[in-house]
Amino acid sequence: MRIAVLGTGMVGRAHAARLLELGHNVTIGTRDVTGTLLQKEKDSMGNLAFSKWHNGNNLINLATFAEAAKSAEIIFNALKGDVAVSVLKSIETEINEKILVDISNPLDFSNGMPPTLFISNTDSLGEEIQKALPKVKVVKAFNTLNALLQVNPKQLAEGDHTLFISGNDETAKLTIKEIAQSYGWSKIVDLGDITTARGTEMYLPLWLRLWGKLQVSNFNIKVVIDEKIN
Amino acid sequence: MRIAVLGTGMVGRAHAARLLELGHNVTIGTRDVTGTLLQKEKDSMGNLAFSKWHNGNNLINLATFAEAAKSAEIIFNALKGDVAVSVLKSIETEINEKILVDISNPLDFSNGMPPTLFISNTDSLGEEIQKALPKVKVVKAFNTLNALLQVNPKQLAEGDHTLFISGNDETAKLTIKEIAQSYGWSKIVDLGDITTARGTEMYLPLWLRLWGKLQVSNFNIKVVIDEKIN
Numbered sequence: 001m002r003i004a005v006l007g008t009g010m011v012g013r014a015h016a017a018r019l020l021e022l023g024h025n026v027t028i029g030t031r032d033v034t035g036t037l038l039q040k041e042k043d044s045m046g047n048l049a050f051s052k053w054h055n056g057n058n059l060i061n062l063a064t065f066a067e068a069a070k071s072a073e074i075i076f077n078a079l080k081g082d083v084a085v086s087v088l089k090s091i092e093t094e095i096n097e098k099i100l101v102d103i104s105n106p107l108d109f110s111n112g113m114p115p116t117l118f119i120s121n122t123d124s125l126g127e128e129i130q131k132a133l134p135k136v137k138v139v140k141a142f143n144t145l146n147a148l149l150q151v152n153p154k155q156l157a158e159g160d161h162t163l164f165i166s167g168n169d170e171t172a173k174l175t176i177k178e179i180a181q182s183y184g185w186s187k188i189v190d191l192g193d194i195t196t197a198r199g200t201e202m203y204l205p206l207w208l209r210l211w212g213k214l215q216v217s218n219f220n221i222k223v224v225i226d227e228k229i230n
Numbered sequence: 231m232r233i234a235v236l237g238t239g240m241v242g243r244a245h246a247a248r249l250l251e252l253g254h255n256v257t258i259g260t261r262d263v264t265g266t267l268l269q270k271e272k273d274s275m276g277n278l279a280f281s282k283w284h285n286g287n288n289l290i291n292l293a294t295f296a297e298a299a300k301s302a303e304i305i306f307n308a309l310k311g312d313v314a315v316s317v318l319k320s321i322e323t324e325i326n327e328k329i330l331v332d333i334s335n336p337l338d339f340s341n342g343m344p345p346t347l348f349i350s351n352t353d354s355l356g357e358e359i360q361k362a363l364p365k366v367k368v369v370k371a372f373n374t375l376n377a378l379l380q381v382n383p384k385q386l387a388e389g390d391h392t393l394f395i396s397g398n399d400e401t402a403k404l405t406i407k408e409i410a411q412s413y414g415w416s417k418i419v420d421l422g423d424i425t426t427a428r429g430t431e432m433y434l435p436l437w438l439r440l441w442g443k444l445q446v447s448n449f450n451i452k453v454v455i456d457e458k459i460n
Contacts, residue, residue, distance in 0.1 A: 111352070120432075121346050161454040164436075191439045199436035202350075206394075206429035209421045214455060221451040224391040225444060 004029050004068035006087065007078035008036055008050050009043065011103055011147045015076050016060050018151035022182050027061040029068030031087075036062065069094035074101065074175070081106045081125055082118065089132050097135045099172045101179075102126050102197075103142045103150070105204055114208040117201065126166060126197030137172035140197040141165040141180065144207060146217040153220075154184040161220040162187045166196040189223060234259050234298035236317065237308035238266055238280050239273065241333055241377040245306050246290050248381035252412050257291035259298030261317075266292065299324035304331065304405070311336045311355055312348065319362050327365045329402045331409075332356050332427075333372045333380070335434055344438040347431065356396060356427030367402035370427040371395040371410065374437060376447040383450075384414040391450040392417045396426040419453060 005016045006029040013028075020026045030036040030050075039049045047053070054062065061068075069075050069091045075098055079087055084104045088095065106125040108118040119125050126140040142150040144164060153159045163185045167173045177188055191199060203221075211217055235246045236259040243258075250256045260266040260280075269279045277283070284292065291298075299305050299321045305328055309317055314334045318325065336355040338348040349355050356370035372380040374394060383389045393415045397403045407418055421429060433451075441447055 116351050121350050121435075122341070156456055157454045162451075189440070189443065191443055196439045199439040202432045202435045205351075205432045209426045209429040210419070210453060213419065213421055216456065219453060219455045221392075222454050223440060223449060224387045224452050225449045226386055226446065 001025070001074060002072045003027070003074050003076065004063075004072035005076040005078055006030075006065055006068065007076075007080070009078065009080070010045060010047050011142075011150070012076070012078035013047070013053060013057075014147040014151045015078060015103075015142075017057055018183060019179075020057070020060055025061075026059075027063050027068040027071060029063055029065040031065060033062055033064060066091045066094050069098075072098065074099045074179075076101045076103060077129070078103050080104065082108070084125060085128055085132050088129055088136075092133050092136075095133060095136050097137065099137045099139060099169075099175060100129070100133070101142070101176055102129055102138050102140045104129075105143050105201055107204070114205070114212065117204065120198070120202055124195070124197040124201045126194050126201065130168065130194045137167065137169040138194055139165055139167035139169070139172050139176045140194065140200060141176055144200050144203055145220045149218060149220060151183050156218055156220060157222075159184050159186055161222040162189055164189050164191055164200045166191045166194055166200065168193050187222065231255070231304060232302045233257070233304050233306065234293075234302035235306040235308055236260075236295055236298065237306075237310070239308065239310070240275060240277050241372075241380070242306070242308035243277070243283060243287075244377040244381045245308060245333075245372075247287055248413060249409075250287070250290055255291075256289075257293050257298040257301060259293055259295040261295060263292055263294060296321045296324050299328075302328065304329045304409075306331045306333060307359070308333050310334065312338070314355060315358055315362050318359055318366075322363050322366075325363060325366050327367065329367045329369060329399075329405060330359070330363070331372070331406055332359055332368050332370045334359075335373050335431055337434070344435070344442065347434065350428070350432055352428075354425070354427040354431045356424050356431065360398065360424045367397065367399040368424055369395055369397040369399070369402050369406045370424065370430060371406055374430050374433055375450045379448060379450060381413050386448055386450060387452075389414050389416055391452040392419055394419050394421055394430045396421045396424055396430065398423050417452065 106119040107115040
């Protein structure tokens, strides 16, 4: 499929590389193509400069947010949470009625670490995106774990841990479930409509404290249910 | 040990009965002893009238909040979240410097189901209790799962799932860890100080949606970590 991944950070790169490996036609969308390619230093998160990463992944196209979204059948939102709604709204026409996989989290780093959430409890970023772009088929997914684990779940406990998805459109969720299965996911829990994104986004504060405790990000949670009734 | 359990609901009853079974001297604390014993109807959550339950568990003492706390070495807070701080503050002298196991969650049912949280993100109920009673050794624990599973973890997947604890006092956490182990817990993650209660309280929105999805409450999460590095 033709897939656009919006965002040049760790999460965007992980999905872009994995989707390419799985045979998809992948375009990364960025605000400023020239500027992104001119970056020579590691970014604020300590990731390799994009151009250096791209040299080793040159079958992945790079385009503006609008161009990437326009040419794609499915769009992955791997933007930082605080810019997600404004960027997506600016390319609403290009996204139109497509499936938008929302991986972003409403993390607020302004009060130090661990971050708090700038939307929570009675709302979620997934819902805000769905409200801002009502025609888009938003599927919240992959936002509860480390980027590399999102796209290669079998590297941990042979994949015996859980991925959550939320969204209003059943067909869109099935499509994303298939992509997740192609990544290696076997335990996928469809929580329900997009309001259930509150559950996975509000799990982040626990994830962050587990990260602080374990000192590694290669972990996840598994939903353990009574086998007798399931 | 002499243990007080504050609260006559499902959570308080579960801990009281289990602690008695394990050989402790247990007193349930309530606001109004006579009133509690006069209840003949099921409570608002559909639990058996307290007096009927107590008939079958008559080795458990019943006393006022203050009397129960005064005579105990360890106190379990199984009160509803919205009254927890005020009740505990009213018996601060009796609790004094003892260990307080805080099981309560800041659930707000005023906007319908699933409930939202009345404290979250930049604060937690565990922290509010610690701030209101600064001498008390608050240990947040057991608040992430169903009452019966809290006290009998081996009824699910032979106990292969996770209990989280938070608190500022290391010795108090060790004491509660031992009680949890006597319940059957083997996977206990000490997240850190009481501010980490934000993580477990904010997990509740995910728990509530999993409950809605699975239609049973006999489930939990297991933290899955890379065995090679742990």
